[in-house]
Amino acid sequence: MDFNRIKEKLNILADAAKYDVSCSSSGSNRKNTNKGLGNASNGICHSYSEDGRCISLLKILLTNHCIYDCAYCVTRKSNDIKRAAFKIQEVVDLTVNFYRRNYIEGLFLSSGIFKDPDYTMERLIAVAKKLRLEENFNGYIHLKSIPGASDELMYEAGLYADRLSVNIEIPTVSGLKLLAPDKKHEDFAKPMLKVKNEIIRFKEERKILKSTPKYAPAGQSTQMIVGATGESDKDVMYSATHFYKNFHMKRVYYSGYVPVSNDSRLPSIGTQVPMLRENRLYQTDWLLRFYGFSVQELLNAEHPNLEMDVDPKLSWALRNLQHFPVDVNKADMSVLARIPGVGMTSVHKIMKARKFRKLDWDHLKKMGVALNRAKYFILCDSRHWERRDLDPQRIKGLILSTSYGKFRPQYSNQLSLFN
Structure with a gap:
């Protein structure tokens, strides 16, 4: 193994993964059996960076090559950056070795899109499958589902991953068309719906047959980039409510837009969404899910945006x-x-x-x-x-x-x- 090359890949692909904040591991109860590695349980240990992002998982991209040219994405095909790709076995070895050294609690694996969604999704699943079946790894695995992947692959992914997620990326359909014209809104909704239905089916079958294989025990999540298209906080939270209600999301994550290009469709390079706006969106999310508020009460035509000086x-x-x-x-x-x-x-x-x-x-x-x-x-x-x-x-x-x-x-x- 060329350790210098692996280290270089890790630096590139870990850095590219930092823009994805949807890596919470709460909710899984996978148990360690047969003297395997790891134990993903409720309350899995997290540490957080200064800006609040989770750093307890090995968080990397399989590759930063991508066939799409989304204006807001650092890995878009037109961006002049250094490219890299892990082999499947390299990710497996990194995960196991980092876990043995107590560096991580599990794996968060995402990817740019190689040739097409199914090809990329197959490679992500192959990593999780090798970890589970060959390494007997029982730690936490979060796979980022690829928009447009087939139902068959989404089903297989849920058999090996604790959590699945498809990033909706832009809160509004019009914003997605503007900044990612190669993508369609239904490409995000289709895998979400498949995961939702499979989780429901698993729960029903589990009532009858206890040996039913687990399917994505920690559920699914999604992430929205906030501030790239000028949407209001009201737009963001109505979108979030839609995903909670219709796709049974465990979490919706809000990631403030980070300027990555001078594209005229985007806010200027110096215009980064303040961290406080993310914080206020998370507080609103909490009120909607646990305090009995509705979006209309908190955000409406008269008050489309959250106040920054008070919660x-x-x-x-x-x-x-x-x-x-x-x-x-x-x-x-x-x-x-x-x-x-x-x-x-x-x-x-x-x-x-x-x-x-x-x-x-x-x-x-x-x-x-x-x-x-x-x-x-x-x-x-x-x-x-x-x-x-x-x-x-x-x-x-x-x-x-x-x-x-x-x-x-x-x-x-x-x-x-x-x-």
Whole structure:
């Protein structure tokens, strides 16, 4: 083996893979049997880079050669970059050797498209198949499905991978046509639908026959590039909701556009999407999936984009003060979940604790409620904070002026805020 050449390939193809952020490994429960390698379980260990991207997996492309010329992609065929391609066995050997040295928890494998989607997908599957059957590897494997790959290959991929994903890339159909005219929206939807149907079928068959082979136990995910086509946050989140609802996605990932070319169809080279916008989209995603919000409530024609200075739940609350204050000793769980500064863990604690006594500010603080935000929207067992004559801008200013996350319970000073 030419180790220098392998190292060069690794540098090229690991660097090219950094733009894909959809590499979460939560949700798999593959067990180690027959003294094999690895054990992919719930809570698989992650580490994260400074900008929040997962680095716990060996994350590489099989190749950065590509037949497509997508304007937003660094591996597009017209881009003048150094090209490389791994052999199937090279990826297998790298994964096993890195795992033995405790460098990684598993493999995240994507690829540019060699000759056609099926040819490329076959090679990705071959890597996973060799790891499972020849190396007895039970660690986590995430395969990036190739848009346009056949149903037969998508089925086979799910037998060896813990998670599959097809990146939708651009949130809107019009944006995809503009920046990737060689691709069709249905090429992304078709493999997603196949994976969804196979997961449903596996669950039904599993009820009857426990020995039914696992199929993509960690489900499927997708990623959208944000900011390449000027779409609003409302457009992004409506697209995400569509994929959650119609394809049973485990996660939708949001990747801020990184300028990679001077193409006139793209934002200028100096215009990189701020990390804060990604963060706000993830917060919105969380509210939609776990807090009972709808897209229309958070983003609409009057408010098509998220505010950058406050989180989306606080932004909604400030626009809807008619729903507040909420009495934490009486409100339903669904209402408590909408209070800024109150997470679902605190909601459950409140529901349990108030069975035994009325809750006051000290109780709420000990439960983890972020009172610097929540105090403007709640009532509890306390004589303080009874005046509610602040307007949204005044509340917002007070919250932003108190370090946005720190609260000092000095009740005598609190009253002066309402004078």
